[in-house]
Amino acid sequence: MFGGGGFALFGAMHYWLPKFTGRMYNHKIAVISWAFVFVGFNVTYMAMQAVGVQGMPRRYYDYLPEFQPLNVVATVGSWVLAIGLIVMFINLWRGIRQGAPVGNNPWGGATLEWDIPSPPPMENFGEEDPVVTKGPYDYKGVVADEY
Numbered sequence: 001m002f003g004g005g006g007f008a009l010f011g012a013m014h015y016w017l018p019k020f021t022g023r024m025y026n027h028k029i030a031v032i033s034w035a036f037v038f039v040g041f042n043v044t045y046m047a048m049q050a051v052g053v054q055g056m057p058r059r060y061y062d063y064l065p066e067f068q069p070l071n072v073v074a075t076v077g078s079w080v081l082a083i084g085l086i087v088m089f090i091n092l093w094r095g096i097r098q099g100a101p102v103g104n105n106p107w108g109g110a111t112l113e114w115d116i117p118s119p120p121p122m123e124n125f126g127e128e129d130p131v132v133t134k135g136p137y138d139y140k141g142v143v144a145d146e147y
Contacts (some may be wrong), residue, residue, distance in 0.1 A: 003041060010037070010088065017095060018102045023116040024147045025095025036084025043077030064078060103145025110134070110142045 011057060018024050040119040056063055112132070116124055122133045134140070 003045070004117060005143060013092060013140055015107070017092060018106045018116050019113065019120070021096050021099070023099030024102045025091050025099055029087065029138045033084045033088035036087060038084075040077050040081025040084055044074050046079055047071070047074035047077060076091070092142055100147050102147040105142070105145050106147050108139070108144030109140055110139050111136045120128070
């Protein structure tokens, strides 16, 4: 559940943070934290999978000595995962507090939410409804804002 839900949540946080706050996180640190989270997650859960295939029973408070090496690998992987998560959350928090200001469309999206200011005003489009003149996948003339 962490792999599917967690990675989707973290991706959404990185995608929408500039729109919600009007500020950008440090992209290089985000890539580094992603690498730690990815490696830590895979090491942790692959070691747990291997131990399970070898026959380690579930929900035991202790394990047999033959399962120790892979349990140690899983533990170290969880530490790497935790480091990546801590770095990621600190980077996002710093982006919210003191990140570089971004324009309305930092990713170069063609849909309506990228036409309103960042952060969005209370009424989004104001008094006038937007006029849609192109499809959501028509990227002609769409340029990502510099940040």
